[in-house]
Amino acid sequence: MFADNDAVLSAVNRVCADFGHAAITLEHWRDVFSRPIKDCYERMFGRPLTAADWARIDTVYHAEYRALMDGCGLAVGVPDHLATLRHTQSLLSMWFHDELVPLVARFGLGELFSRVDGLKAAGDGGSKAEHLAEHLDALDLRPRDVVLIGDVADDAEAARHVGAQVVLVATGTSSRKVLERTGAPVADSIPEALTHLA
Structure with a gap:
C-alpha cells in the first residue's frame, strides 16, 4: 500500500555499507527477503549475526528508512x-x-x-x-x-x-x-x- 521500495533499498544498502558488503539491487533484495528478517541478512552476509550485529542493523536501517519515508507515496x-x-x-x-x-x-x-x-x-x-x-x-x-x-x-x-x-x-x-x-x-x-x- 505504501510505495517505499526505493526507501527500503536505500536503507538495506546503508546496512550493507556499514557491514562492508557490496550494494545490492532491488531485484536481489526482493529475491532474498523473508521473515524473520535477521535470516535475510545472515544469508546475504554469509555468516551468523550476533545480538550486537542485529541491534546495529536495526538502528542503521531504520535511521535511513525514516529519513526517506516522507518522500514515499501510495501504491497505484x-x-x-x-x-x-x-x-x-x-x-x-x-x-x-x-x-x-x-x-x-x-x-x-x-x-x-x-x-x-x-x-x-x-x-x-x-x-x-x-x-x-x-x-x-x-x-x-x-x-x-x-x-x-x-x-x-x-x-x-x-x-x-x-x-x-x-x-x-x-x-x-x-x-x-x-x-x-x-x-x-x-x-x-x-x-x-x-x-x-x-
Missing part, C-alpha cells in the same frame, strides 16, 4: 480503489504502531479501515501469523471470512496459519517468483488484487 490504486470496496477493511502492518497510525492519518486513509494495527514492540516482529490472529480476534472476525492482501511470502504463511484466504501483490518487497512459490494467487497491482474479492 490507493486510496481510490479501496474507497469503492463494499467490504470492511482493516490494516495490519509490520511497521511500528506509533508511527503507522500518524502515517495512515497523513494520507487520509483512516476512515477506510475499521482497525489499524502495527508492531507494538521493538524488533522485526517475527512472522505475521501471531499478529494476524490477534488482529482478527480484536475485530471479532472469522478467519475463513477474511481475504488478506499482502506482498511477501510471510503474508501467505500467516493467512494459512489462521485459516484466512490470501492474494499477494508483486509490487512490494518480494518478487513474483518468490510469491508464486507460495501457491497463492499473485496480482500485479492492488486494483488487480481487489478483483479477487468479487
